[in-house]
Amino acid sequence: MDKMPKWADVALIPFLNLTLAFAISMAVIAAIGQDPFEAVKLMVTGALGSSYGWGYTLYYATNFIFTGLAVSIAFQAALFNIGGEGQAVLGGLGVALVCLYIPFPHWTVAILFAMLGGALFGALWAAIPAYLQAKRGSHVVITTIMFNFIAASLLNYVLVNLLRPKGSMDPASARFPETTNLPTFHDLLSPFGIAFSKSAPVNVSFIVAVVACIVVYLLLFRSRIGYEIRSFGQSQSASVYAGISPVKITMIAMLLSGGLAGMMSINNTMGESERLILNSVEGAGFIGIAVALMGRNHPFGVFLAALLFGFLYQGGGELALWLSIPRELVLVIQGLVILFTGALDNMIRMPVERAFIRAAKRAEARDAKQKEA
Amino acid sequence: MTEHQNGTGQQSSAAPAIELRGISKAFGPVQANKDISISVQPGTIHGIIGENGAGKSTLMSILYGFYKADEGQVFINGQETQIPDSQAAIRAGIGMVFQHFKLVENFSVLENVILGVEEGALLRPSLAKARKELKALAEEYELRVDPDALIEDLGVGKQQRVEILKALYRQADILILDEPTGVLTPAEADHLFRILDGLRAQGKTIILITHKLREIMEYTDTVSVMRRGQMTDTVKTKDTSPEKLAELMVGRKVLLSVDKVPAKPGENVLEIENLRVIDDQGVERVKGIDLNVRAGEILGIAGVSGNGQSELMEVLGGYAQATGSVRLKGQELDLTGKKSDARSRRERGIAHVPEDRQSRGLIMEFPAWQNMIFGYHNDPEIQKNALLMDNSKMVEITQDKMDRFDVRPPHPHLAAKSFSGGNQQKIIVAREIERNPDLLIVGQPTRGVDIGAIEFIHKQIVALRDQGKAILLVSVELEEILSLSDRIAVMFDGHIMGERMPADTNEQELGLLMAGENGSGENGGQA
Secondary structure: OOOOOHHHHHHHHHHHHHHHHHHHHHHHHHHHOOOOOHHHHHHHHHHHHHHHHHHHHHHHHHHHHHHHHHHHHHHHHOOOOOOOHHHHHHHHHHHHHHHHHHHOOOOEEEEHHHHHHHHHHHHHHHHHHHHHHHHHHHHHHHHHHHHHHHHHHHHHHHHHHHOOOOOOOOOOOOOOOHHHHHOHHHHHHHHOOOOOOOOOOOOOHHHHHHHHHHHHHHHHHEHHHHHHHHHHHHOOHHHHOOOHHHHHHHHHHHHHHHHHHOOOHHHHHHHHOOOOOOOOOOOHHHHHHHHHOOOOOOHHHHHHHHHHHHHHHHHHHHHHHHOOOHHHHHHHHHHHHHHHHHHHHHHHHHHHHHHHHHHHHHHHHHHHHHHHH | HHHHHHHHHOOOOOOEEEEEEEEEEEOOOEEEEEEEEEOOOOOOEEEEOOOOOOOOOHHHHHHOOOOOEEEEEEEEEEOOOOOOHHHHHHHHHEEEEEEEOOOOOOHHHHHHOOOOOOOOOOHHHHHHHHHHHHHHHHHHHHHOOOOEEEEHHOOOOHHHHHHHHHHHHHOEEEEEOOOOOOOOOOHHHHHHHHHHHEEEEEEOEEEEEEEEHHHHHHHHEEEEEEEEEEEEEEEHHHOHHHHHEEEEEHOOOOOOOOHHHOOOOOOOEEEEEEEEEEEEOOOOEEEEEEEEEEEEEEEEEOOOOOHHHHHHHHHHHHOOOOEEEEEOOOOOOOOHHHHHHHHHHHHHHEEEEEEHHHHHHHOOOEEEHHHHHOOOOOHHHHHOOEEEEOHHHHHHHHHHHHOOOOOOOOOOOEHHHHHHHHHHHHHHHHHHHHHOOOOEEEEEEOOOOOHHHHHHHHHHHHHHHHHOOEEEEOOOOHHHHHOOOEEEEEEEOOOOEEEEEEHHHHHHHHHHHHHHOOOOOOOOOOH
């Protein structure tokens, strides 16, 4: 026994990490003079206590699934795509153009084209840093960060100067035609007699996100290109020996990554705001990094981590609403979760691993003794 | 020689320099060391041999504080000693020279020597002290190295001396050397053993881990043999023979020489003309060589590592660009363009066992079944449909190859890093040889590989030759070159110094060629 059992690795360790993060969060809440138990209760009921809460939790989770997958797929190729934010911004532009300028008979057709439009714009935005990395060796971390700023300015320009309807003071596009509006869970579930909050934004995009997890899983772990991506991520020198082209893999992984980030916009732009607005990504591109980190760059891990961060987002929003807790404290809680699940993972892992090994040794020794007796 | 015989002869007179009692260490289900006891007398050279994975490195790592033994005690000079980390090992007077040197490349010799044992915040006094001490050591032990030279400018032989100096500077009385001659020329190796002789004469104790029986026989006083985690025997070297030791290591009789019929070379398969390779730094590493390999023939390329052999293999394997002309079965190979990549090379029928199995040949984190198809992952045979690969088929193929190539343990789902060096190499050989290639290029096929596996890998290479395939073998092991090759070319400084037939040459002559001395006056192309 030189390792701990798999369940401890994938379930127990994250659980302990989260417990610690929440314990410290509660201590901080207590320190600013609020009742920490009240706060936890508020968070849980706010995020999970009603279909309204669930509706928001899942809506946020949808964003995080897309951006988490985006970061993961690049990371499997040892590329750190920090540009999910900018790629999602551009994805929003792609979605908006599709929705505004192509007349669709029904949302089912519209969503397919919107996915393509969002993915295409996101991928193109990732393609420039990818090319610079593959051909010129400019580090993708630096260039993708810079591209986030460029994306934000570009969107600003496009909204103010090009897409803003005449006479509007709001830097936002016109409303999308109604045939492109996506059904929410309320619309999807009421035919079956299931009541779901009407005002919660979670929509059919969530299902697309779940399918995306499965597709990314198959791509990474069952397909040739995934095999090449993972090989390249593990060892570039070995990959070259195997005839895997670094330029090709860098480009493909980054295009897929940017495409997934861009696809997020079917949720926030097409599904929720139903027009293109400034700042609609709301940092989801950066949360995606934490989600990928916590989900170990595995699509199923990303799914679970995205749910957790959806919960934190929604529950945290509730906290700020009902208690006199500054909104920034929510960021503290999220930061602690990231810190413990990502950066300080080994702090918990090592002692737990040792404990398991010791326990296994003792059991072995006992068995040996029993055999002798 | 009388001195150390006294040392080993009178067991009771002095406390042993190192005594291990009942050392056991397990990694999961693998018992790496089991109840190992040895005692090494001061002022002797004690050899430890054993197959890869026999537990030699684990044992030494316990002694150097990298691992903690599950059971057992360590005595240094008769005192029971706890060695929780390498600092404690150094305090106990143990110094280690690793197979892969642990030196800072762009530091000077002096800076490397004091690294970690600087005294005070300012470097100058420490450097001055070290300079004086190095001078004394150099005179005492023939350990001459320019203290101000940068490590990256030194050859491997000198770098190794720096490692030894580091250990001595830290007052080591016990020196452990792990496969020290792996990267040395015969002359450098001789020099090393002169140094070790000198150290022994001064009463230092030396533990030599090696897989070369010749070194054990020539230089050690006592030798311990390990097999499958256990110490099978400890004997005086003069009372044993290479054959006996090999048998103890493997547990059965071993053929020390390669058993093969004379080659029946056919047509030229590979023709190289005026090949030149310039590396990333703009240095010309291969300086216009001509070579040919015929069907049914093993061409061995001898040479000290770093004389252009690696670059030659990289060009043939498809991951370095070159100028000149290379023809495979009469057809020109692309040396710079789109078809110069490794995948195109494989499609042309070149299989490749790379020199560095850990950084090239395998993805260490991947399980064996994903490594067994590495480089051949586009084969139609292992695709389920246009999109997905057939994972269960790959596992099946791997299981079959593991059984036939005797890869141990035969678990396809085990990560490559969990196999011993010899078994990793068998995975690569199993993958490359069965592609039925026209040309097999093999680099250092048995580096860090145990005797049992060496025998097996050599047999596979010879069998492929007997099927009429061309084989280009690059090895720094002269013994391997001499016993396996049908024809030998020696490389030095990017040139071919000459070709010899194995029957008409010997280690001395090849050694001279490897050192750039063109003894016979044959045209080696000294530009």
